[in-house]
Amino acid sequence: MKIHLSQFAGFCDGVRRAYEMIMALDISKAKKPIYILGSLAHNADVVREINKKGIFKIDLEDFLQSKKGEIGTIIITAHGSGPEIFEIAKEKNIKVIDTTCPKVIKVQRLAKVFSDRNYSIILVGDKGHKEVEGINAWGKGKSRIVSSEADLEKLDFSKDKKIVILSQTTQSEEFFEKAGNFVKNKFPKAEIISTICHTTHDRQQEVSKFAKNNDVVIVIGSRESANSTRLFEIAKEKNSKTYFIENAIQLKNQWFFEMEKVLVTAGASTPSWVIEDVVDKLKEM
């Protein structure tokens, strides 16, 4: 069986950068206790490595409820946070380590600039997603978040309203284009700025192009990860023998019976050692 490993599989630059920043942290000099706001990556191995450094996850609610002195340092993940988190940290004398991906910072800044100029922001993204919530907060919480065609249908603005369309970095190009065309049709003066990250785009394009040329497609990632789930959906559409796994243990022999070619890809939160484990197990099979 031939194994084709995606050239874009695994950690994207933003998550890798954040993970390396956390791993390089000199714990002996850091203000303790140290918490990370939410998950850096939806992957148990990554969480374990971070925990081993003495850094533990804290949910937004617990962070907000914490009393002065209960948190020494807070780490902002690659997905970013709204400005209020930085303000609260300052008030409570909490040191902030900001690992927000520079590409996410760019969308946050755009949201702020357009909101300050009194634009209505249409943010194409997944409602409730951490990155989307953060971008929305930078735009003063007034963005209209569009996740589906039904959301598009509900859009309504006064004729003289200035409108800009931005996107979550991990959105699908296809839906963003559809949303852009829809909005332009209804509001011709709307400005469209694609803030989709090319890492995501390249990974999606690759799987879309090669999934049908392989007998089986393996997508490694967590179902909690938006970009891994989207990758799986794209592959499944092209090849019904697509399987979504979190690690090598979940591989099943029967998936590969009489199969000759397998494509392996992975979402942005999957570390390289998990991908290597899967490839090794496939070679054994």
Ligand code: SF4
């Ligand atoms: S997907 Fe792109 S924008 Fe998002 S964290 Fe990764 S590199 Fe940054």
